[in-house]
Amino acid sequence: MLGDPAWCNQKLRCTYNQDRGHMTQNCRALKQHLEDLVASGHLQDYIDQDEEVTEPGNPPPEPNIEHPPRLIINVIHGAATQEPEETLREEIAKAVQIQQVMSVEPASKKDLEGIQHPHIDALIITVGIGRRFDIKRVLVDQGSAADILYYDLFKKLGLSEQHLTLAAAPLVGFNSQPEWPLGRIVLPVMAGTKILQIKFLVINIPSPYNAMLGRPWIHQMEAVP
Structure with missing residues (x-):
């Protein structure tokens, strides 16, 4: 289990990791293990074969390209990495704490004299x-x-x-x-x-x-x- 145990939710238990912090159905390590088994040819009896059945002589339907999925670009400098869920949760908690500590008072009416908004x-x-x-x-x-x-x-x-x-x-x-x-x-x-x-x-x-x-x-x- 990655991350600081102090930041983990002790009420959630993962049977695969035999540890606390998240539920078994949300375990990324378990999902990756299952995907590796499928890629190796195992578990075929448990895989849904969602293939569309087309009538003879009819061409298969073309994919819908009218609304292609939108792509996301994050910070473009540095290597691209995927942060573990526990690390992201830890960073969010730190950001909330900093926001509370560094909170500032809103502007007074005097500060806004002569200002036309926006x-x-x-x-x-x-x-x-x-x-x-x-x-x-x-x-x-x-x-x-x-x-x-x-x-x-x-x-x-x-x-x-x-x-x-x-x-x-x-x-x-x-x-x-x-x-x-x-x-x-x-x-x-x-x-x-x-x-x-x-x-x-x-x-x-x-x-x-x-x-x-x-x-x-x-x-x-x-x-x-």
Whole structure:
């Protein structure tokens, strides 16, 4: 019997495995054993021969191809394997437990002010950057692996190139075009009452936003956008 016995249903017993966890008629090992016996030529007296009888001169009916069965593609990377039923049940139980532990409160009415539903708007917030400034039009981007500070905001914060350190590598967007940052800088970012030291890459390109906070900031905030 595969899987952790602690996750098995002790009220169900399999006569074939002489163990608890599932019923005999649901035992995959038993079904496979019976299929092997049939393939070897045994148990022929117990196999139904469901063959359609056609009248002489009449061609056999053509298969119904108007509605072919739908196929399923799961995750396409990695080797294709069939998970045992016990393993799947264990994973489902873990997922339910994580969902209960990580449950979050629904949005308040204040959070929904000015929002027209249903919406697919970008998440744009106001945060404090540096010691004296509250910065509007900051994009929260879960698809970005870096936190970005645009050069126009960099200058308005009263900073200069001498505050920057060298960037190790260029940024590459979805169009595969590399863009070398002017450099890196660490600045305090305040959201609500939480202040984090964030490592920004300074980029000198046009943007409708003042800054972009990506996954590094989101993970440090332990936030769900």
